Amino acid sequence: MNNKIFSNKELMERVKRSDHKAYKLLYERLWESLYIKAFSMLGDKDLAKDVIQDIWISLWEGRSEIKNDNIEGYLMNAVRFKVYNEFRNLKYQNYLLS
Numbered sequence: 001m002n003n004k005i006f007s008n009k010e011l012m013e014r015v016k017r018s019d020h021k022a023y024k025l026l027y028e029r030l031w032e033s034l035y036i037k038a039f040s041m042l043g044d045k046d047l048a049k050d051v052i053q054d055i056w057i058s059l060w061e062g063r064s065e066i067k068n069d070n071i072e073g074y075l076m077n078a079v080r081f082k083v084y085n086e087f088r089n090l091k092y093q094n095y096l097l098s
Contacts, residue, residue: 012071015063023063027056030072034079041083051082 006014006022008029014022034055038048055078059066068074 008071009069012066012068015059016066018063023060026071030075031056033072034075037076037079038083041080042086047086051079051086055079055082 006025008026011022011026011029015026031052035048035052038051039045042048042051055075058078059075066074
């Protein structure tokens with residue numbers, strides 16, 4: 001399967017059918033832009049990598065239920081919400097420690 005032949009939408013349709021190669025290609029195509037988004041919001045490389053890893057795991061686990069034609073936009077929103085959750089959790093942890 002060639003990375004440039006399929007659109008993100010086509011790859012996601014294949015992912016929904018549990019196509020591991022399509023998942024890998026989608027990952028290779030989108031990982032960097034998602035990581036840059038997470039890192040720009042968090043300022044921490046390791047935490048940004050953790051957030052992106054969680055997003056990709058969630059995508060695979062919920063692949064059959066995703067009803068979105070713009071998978072890149074969907075994943076960017078997922079990153080944003082996951083980062084907000086990280087901020088909330090850190091704020092709560094700091095509250096507990098004070």
